[in-house]
Amino acid sequence: MARVKHVPQRTCIACREVQGKRSLLRLVRTPAGEIVLDPTGKKSGRGAYVHAMAACVEAVLKGQRLQHALKVAPTPENLERLRCDLEHAVARADLLARLPAQRGARAEPDPERRAGPSGTRAPRGSRGSGGAGRKRGSVP
Ligand SMILES: [Zn+2]
Numbered sequence: 001m002a003r004v005k006h007v008p009q010r011t012c013i014a015c016r017e018v019q020g021k022r023s024l025l026r027l028v029r030t031p032a033g034e035i036v037l038d039p040t041g042k043k044s045g046r047g048a049y050v051h052a053m054a055a056c057v058e059a060v061l062k063g064q065r066l067q068h069a070l071k072v073a074p075t076p077e078n079l080e081r082l083r084c085d086l087e088h089a090v091a092r093a094d095l096l097a098r099l100p101a102q103r104g105a106r107a108e109p110d111p112e113r114r115a116g117p118s119g120t121r122a123p124r125g126s127r128g129s130g131g132a133g134r135k136r137g138s139v140p
Contacts, residue, residue, distance in 0.1 A: 010049045013065045014056035024049040025057075025089050027082070029070045034078050037085040046070055050086070052093035057086045 010019045028038040028047045038047065048069035050060045060066055061083050067073050074082065 012051045012056055013048045013069045014050050014059035014063075017051070019049070022051050022053060023093055025052050025086065025093075027060075027066070027070070029072050033072050035066060035070055035072065035074045035082055037082065037089060039089070052090050054087075054090050057083075057090055061086070 010024050011017065012019070012024060026038040026041045026043075026047050026049055027035055028043045028045045029035055030043075030045060036043075048066065050056050061079060
């Protein structure tokens with residue numbers, strides 16, 4: 001009996017592309033029924049993903065996709081805040097994509113890089129031809 005772990009495919013709810021090289025932002029529904037950006041990807045709850053790209057973010061904020069994906073109707077206030085967060089995230093992702101990978105120059109900690117020390121997650125191995133999960137040498 002092999003324990004088959006179901007690895008959910010992360011699909012952008014705007015363009016329906018499975019994550020490739022572009023990074024996805026995670027949106028999560030809070031217990032209070034709000035939709036928030038989850039920068040660490042660690043919040044529990046029903047989640048949805050969207051590319052960190054203006055086009056996808058716009059599509060998600062305008063349409064009904066969020067409601068469908070998260071089964072909740074966000075209030076205008078909620079949407080406004082979400083828009084703000086997403087736009088920041090997009091701007092940041094855009095900036096990072098343009099910059100050559102330069103470490104040490106920026107004091108700002110990158111939440112994406114800071115994988116917590118809790119090694120409880122199964123190693124993501126067979127993921128098709130994505131190859132997005134490249135690990136940097138983790139120094140103990
Ligand atoms: Zn997309």
